[in-house]
Amino acid sequence: MDGGKFLVQLLKIVLGFILGLVACGLFLAWGFFQAAHPDENPIAFGAMVGTGLVGASVVGAAAFVPAGILIAIAELARLRGIVFHLVASGSIAFLLWTVGFDGETGDLRPGSVVVLAAGFLAGLVYWTIAGRTSGCWQPERPKEPMSGS
Template sequence: MDNLLRLLLRLLIVPLGGVAGMIAALAIILVGYWQLGDLISGVTEIEAVALADALTTAAFAMMAIVVLMGGIALIGVLFAEAFAVRSWVFHVANGAVSAMIAAQIFPPYPDAPVPFNGMLYILGAGLAGGLVYWAVAGWSAGFWKPLGPAGPAAPLPPAQPAPPTAP
């Protein structure tokens, strides 16, 4: 019964961790590559509305890369769940590799006159997405492996008296 409840809990926690990781990755791209702090400072009210509209539209476009990254990372997540890999290093590396592969498959700006130089931010987004996924769901990966110690240790057998020694 415990295994069934743990499996049901994993079916809830893993997608929640995936969504949280994708939101973290998108936030890194928005704040880092687009330098959102510089865009927001010193704008009028009308410019702020236009900026919010443009950022919403651009976030939907950038979400394509993030969803592709999550789909590629799903391979590593399934591996971690199957073999109960709970290492944060594994999940962070999974996020970084999946982000790099997604950026190669679906480049953010394929027809831009200047080359895309934001691979550092894509890598950072993958690292952040992997870390957030580990914090939500990866630290307890594998529904069949217990989280704590295996249980109380078996009691030791009673001590046998030493055999008498001959004089």
């Protein structure tokens, strides 16, 4: 194990997680409130940004444990694909959104599409910063010679 690469990867994981949460929170605030352009209504836009940042901290507190488990799995298994990270983040977002919802009609909770999109965006941001290099700190696996039968 390369200690320097491990430390750099840890820093990228923390940075990617935080920026993914900020992107998620801002997208949720925009998706649910749809404030006007800053030139038209700067107060509403400022409130939307503030709500997005507070929302990012709330989402981060709720998603910390499941995201940490999935990040550890990705690091140990060297899962670098964008599909894994998008599915993982979207699943976490959808799970957190539907917990406690008593959908008697069998329909999705209102706003589920916005939440899924925010989760996918968070996963994309995380993958761009840290997910593409998952497991880079581990020693290379020995190549097995191909048998010529």
